[in-house]
Amino acid sequence: MNTEMMMQLALIIAKILMVLLPVVGAVAYLTTIERKVIGYIQQRPGPNRVGFAGILQPVADGIKFIGKELIFPRMSNIYLFFLAPILSFAPAFVAWSVVPFDVGLVIADIDAGVLFVLAMTSLGAYGVLTAGWASNSKYAFLGAMRAAAQIISYEIAMSFALVGVLIAAGSMNFTEIVLKQQGGLFSWYWLPLFPLFLVYWISAVAETNRAPFDVAEGESELVAGFHVEYSGMGFALFFIAEYANMILISFLSALLFFGGWLSPFEGLGVLAEVTAFIPGLFWLLFKSAVFLFLYLWMRATFPRYRYDQIMQLGWKVLIPVALAWLPVVALMVKLGLLG
Amino acid sequence: MNQFYIILILAAFGLVFWLLRGKQWARQLLLLDFVRGLKVTLPYFFKPKITVQFPEEHTPISPRFRGMLALRRYPNGEERCIACKLCEAVCPALAITIEAQEREDGQRRTTRFDIDAFKCIHCGLCEEACPVDSIVLTSNMHYTMRKRGENIMTKEKLLAIGEAYESEIAACREVDKDER
Numbered sequence: 289m290n291t292e293m294m295m296q297l298a299l300i301i302a303k304i305l306m307v308l309l310p311v312v313g314a315v316a317y318l319t320t321i322e323r324k325v326i327g328y329i330q331q332r333p334g335p336n337r338v339g340f341a342g343i344l345q346p347v348a349d350g351i352k353f354i355g356k357e358l359i360f361p362r363m364s365n366i367y368l369f370f371l372a373p374i375l376s377f378a379p380a381f382v383a384w385s386v387v388p389f390d391v392g393l394v395i396a397d398i399d400a401g402v403l404f405v406l407a408m409t410s411l412g413a414y415g416v417l418t419a420g421w422a423s424n425s426k427y428a429f430l431g432a433m434r435a436a437a438q439i440i441s442y443e444i445a446m447s448f449a450l451v452g453v454l455i456a457a458g459s460m461n462f463t464e465i466v467l468k469q470q471g472g473l474f475s476w477y478w479l480p481l482f483p484l485f486l487v488y489w490i491s492a493v494a495e496t497n498r499a500p501f502d503v504a505e506g507e508s509e510l511v512a513g514f515h516v517e518y519s520g521m522g523f524a525l526f527f528i529a530e531y532a533n534m535i536l537i538s539f540l541s542a543l544l545f546f547g548g549w550l551s552p553f554e555g556l557g558v559l560a561e562v563t564a565f566i567p568g569l570f571w572l573l574f575k576s577a578v579f580l581f582l583y584l585w586m587r588a589t590f591p592r593y594r595y596d597q598i599m600q601l602g603w604k605v606l607i608p609v610a611l612a613w614l615p616v617v618a619l620m621v622k623l624g625l626l627g
Numbered sequence: 628m629n630q631f632y633i634i635l636i637l638a639a640f641g642l643v644f645w646l647l648r649g650k651q652w653a654r655q656l657l658l659l660d661f662v663r664g665l666k667v668t669l670p671y672f673f674k675p676k677i678t679v680q681f682p683e684e685h686t687p688i689s690p691r692f693r694g695m696l697a698l699r700r701y702p703n704g705e706e707r708c709i710a711c712k713l714c715e716a717v718c719p720a721l722a723i724t725i726e727a728q729e730r731e732d733g734q735r736r737t738t739r740f741d742i743d744a745f746k747c748i749h750c751g752l753c754e755e756a757c758p759v760d761s762i763v764l765t766s767n768m769h770y771t772m773r774k775r776g777e778n779i780m781t782k783e784k785l786l787a788i789g790e791a792y793e794s795e796i797a798a799c800r801e802v803d804k805d806e807r
Contacts (some may be wrong), residue, residue, distance in 0.1 A: 328666050333676045474630045484635055486658065589668040590661070609656070615638070625629045 303395050307384050315531040316346035322584050329588040356520035361424055364517065368422035373518065373525035376415020380532040383408035387539055388463045390549050390568045402450055403464040405442075405540065409495060412533060413439040413551040416497075416514050419526070423517040431513025432454065434499055434595060435504030442454050442491040442501075448610035449488035452481045452617045453544045456626045466548035472555045476547040483613045485545045487606045489582075492537040496530060498583060500590035501598055508592075534583055535576065542575035546601065688766045690799035693749045695767040696742055696780065697789035699760060699796065705764065706786065707761035712736045714753035714762050722746035723753065738780035760800070765792040 320335060320342060321480020327334025335342040345479040360366055380449045388394035399406060413436055456477055457465040478485045494501035505513040515526045542548055549568030555558040593601070622627040647653035654660065679686055699707050710727030725738040753762050765788060772778050780788075789796070800807070 325672070328672045328676070331671055331676055332678045333673055333680075474634075479630065479637070480633045483640075585665060585668065585672075589664045605655070620633065620636075625632050 296487070298438045300395075302616070304385075305584055307387075307395060308381060311384055311532060311535065312528070313416075314535055315335040316350065316534065318330070318531050319349065319527070320345040321580075323585075325581065325584040326588045329585070343567065350524075351525040353521055358522060360515070361517050363424045365422040365424070368418050369517075369524075372415050372419035372422055373522045373529075374415075375418055376412050377525040377532075379408040379411040379415075380529040380536065383536055384532075386462060387536070387543070388466070388548070389572060391463060391467070393569075394463065397463060400460045402454065402460045402465075402544075404448060406450070409533065410439070410443055411538070412529065415526075415529065419518070420514040423514075425517050427510045427512070429514045429515050431504045431510045431516070435514055436495055438497070438501065438504065438598060440597060442494040442606070445487055445606035445610055446491040446495060447483075447506065448607060448614065449484040449491065450544065452484040452610070452614055453477055455617050455621055456481060462543055462548075463624050466543055466550065469547040470550060470554065472560075473547075473552040475554075476545065476550070478545040480620055481545065481613070481617060483609055484617070485541075487610045487613075488545070489541060489579075491602070491606055492541070492581065493586065494598065496533045496537055498530075498534065499587035500593050502592060502594050503598060534580065538576040538579035539572070539585070541579045542572055544577045548572055548575075656801055668683065690802045692766045692768075693751045693764040695744075695765050695770050695788060696747065696753070697763055697792055697796070698740065698782065698785040699763055699767050699789045699793065700786065706736070707759045708740065709759055709761075710735050711758060713756040713758065717752045717756040719750060720746045720748045722748075737782060740785065742780040742785065744770075744778045744780055763789070763796055764800075765796060767792065769796060 323345075324334035324342070335345045338348045341421040360369060383405050384400055385395040388397070397549050416435040416439075417432050420428045420430075420435070450547075453465060457468045459465055459468070470587075491626060497504045503513075505515075512514070515523055518526060539617070549572040551560065551563055551566065551568070551571055553563045617626070646655050648657065648659065666723055710725060712725050712727070715723045715725045718785075722743045724739065724741045724743075725737055728738045730736045747777055749764065751764050754764055754800045757763075762785075767788070
């Protein structure tokens with residue numbers, strides 16, 4: 289291997305680490321912020337003992353996870369049992385490779401970015417399924433079954449919602465989709481695609497198995513769902529994957545429907561000039577943070593859906609709504625209102 | 628201009644559903660109930676937090692709070708207890724054991740005054756029965772026993788608690804004196 293190839297390899301690894309490490313850090317702090325936000329909504333301060341106001345809480349959690357014993361159930365399939373956390377952890381991070389943070393600030397600027405992300409988020413379902421199957425536990429199995437059925441159902445609604453974005457933008461490349469939305473708050477796709485945005489958001493929450501669609505975990509009936517039998521780092525990997533997926537979904541919402549790194553004050557004269565110094569990355573992170581807060585806010589507000597209600601919502605409401613709005617989007621594009 | 632038409636289209640759809648909001652399905656499609664739920668919880672996020680940070684903060688305690696028992700002394704240092712054994716007689720949990728003897732100066736005093744903290748139910752009847760205000764209940768509820776046998780509160784321990792809490796005990800009695 290010559291030096292040029294080595295340099296290229298080092299550059300790629302550096303790029304990956306520049307995305308991976310902040311995401312892992314964000315995951316760690318999202319767990320604490322979740323407890324804080326839910327605590328605040330319940331009029332408690334949340335974790336505030338470790339470090340100043342609880343800022344070292346994720347470190348303490350991490351040390352605890354590493355220190356825990358790994359337990360393998362006696363009749364479980366040990367290879368699949370070991371593989372399952374990796375299967376759900378890896379795709380959650382691979383999907384980040386196509387997420388752009390600004391023009392050119394992306395690991396892999398591929399043309400089928402949306403498709404790639406859809407494929408990767410669906411692969412996460414295999415981790416859940418494998419975990420439920422390999423655990424040889426009725427709770428884990430039921431949780432996995434529910435998760436699989438739910439993810440498959442909501443995938444369809446989510447994909448249809450994204451088809452609307454693709455029609456409007458005429459591209460599957462994230463950077464191009466964002467750049468198509470230029471022109472300020474009301475040019476972003478959330479306005480013309482508002483019903484699709486709602487469908488996308490609801491199915492995205494269901495895709496990540498978060499409240500109020502967290503029947504796969506369903507602690508009140510299934511103990512902890514598909515990861516009952518996991519302890520220590522095995523459990524931690526599932527946990528990290530779930531939160532990484534949440535952050536990914538929030539970024540995708542910001543990119544596809546809320547103009548990514550574009551400033552909301554674009555084309556507003558004085559306001560645009562005053563806020564011109566704010567970097568695009570800030571806007572992207574800000575929009576994603578709003579969606580992450582919405583995740584936690586919803587979790588603190590809504591009771592869990594019943595399983596049959598989830599299926600009904602996915603198949604009988606979200607898919608028809610998405611299908612009904614697609615012709616409207618197509619018409620808007622034909623009439624030149626969009627894109 | 629394009630955005631104006633788009634808003635018009637959305638508003639038209641929204642209006643149709645709004646007019647149908649009496650119907651269950653239209654309400655669900657507009658997510659009205661969900662917005663209402665979210666509107667309930669958001670103000671709580673900004674409300675002041677009511678948690679009492681326990682080791683640093685305490686909830687207010689009534690002057691009549693019945694916690695750990697103690698024996699008091701007079702201001703001149705003489706112990707109050709005259710070994711009348713009224714508390715021993717009234718104690719419903721039989722937690723008190725008293726033995727008494729004549730002291731050199733001819734006064735009747737206890738030689739043994741044991742309270743079993745595990746038997747004690749903190750009913751306060753002993754305090755009510757005491758004619759000289761000797762046995763009292765303090766506000767201390769955070770006591771622990773780490774070894775077997777520590778649950779027997781001897782006379783020395785009880786007097787020590789009484790000395791440590793004397794100012795607080797006296798203050799509580801002062802607040803409450805009209806009711807006694």
